[in-house]
């Protein structure tokens with residue numbers, strides 16, 4: 721089984737183009753941030769969000785070392801992303817990535833929470849361009865993660881009835897605790 725993080729990267733690598741505007745909603749250790757910067761190239765723009773200064777600082781160093789100058793990191797709740805992304809980019813964001821749960825090696829009490837996650841995902845969806853992509857990895861196996869994953873499943877189900885195509889890929893079959901990757905494509909007409 722290919723790790724969900726790699727599956728998310730494969731989807732985005734095939735879709736993103738140099739010059740695109742993209743968002744990493746959960747910067748964490750910065751792997752996805754740097755991946756996105758590589759996809760959109762120096763003409764592109766990456767916005768990153770995290771509520772832990774440790775995550776932002778370490779990722780800043782990682783990006784500097786890689787020479788990725790097209791990234792703006794924000795020490796801010798991703799539920800507030802619409803206020804941070806320039807108005808001119810609303811409706812023209814090519815992709816938003818979420819990797820929920822806690823930062824590996826970091827503070828385990830600082831997990832994403834259902835309420836802010838849902839608010840952030842709704843905001844992210846609104847920022848997308850037509851055919852724009854949202855990737856979300858959710859972890860039902862940790863405390864609070866089950867509720868968060870169920871809330872997302874319900875929300876995406878609702879979205880798929882009207883203005884999105886949604887794929888849900890489990891890390892393992894027949895397991896209630898297996899991480900889940902959601903790949904959401906905004907409809908052209910939405």
Ligand code: SAH
Pocket residue numbers: 745746747748749769770771772775796797798799819820821822823824830831832833836859
């Ligand atoms: N569990 C994943 C990594 C998740 S990292 C894995 O195994 O790879 C999740 C990141 O989201 C953490 O760095 C955490 O600080 C951040 N985060 C939590 N709540 C947030 C919020 N409301 N806004 C922005 N970032 C948040």
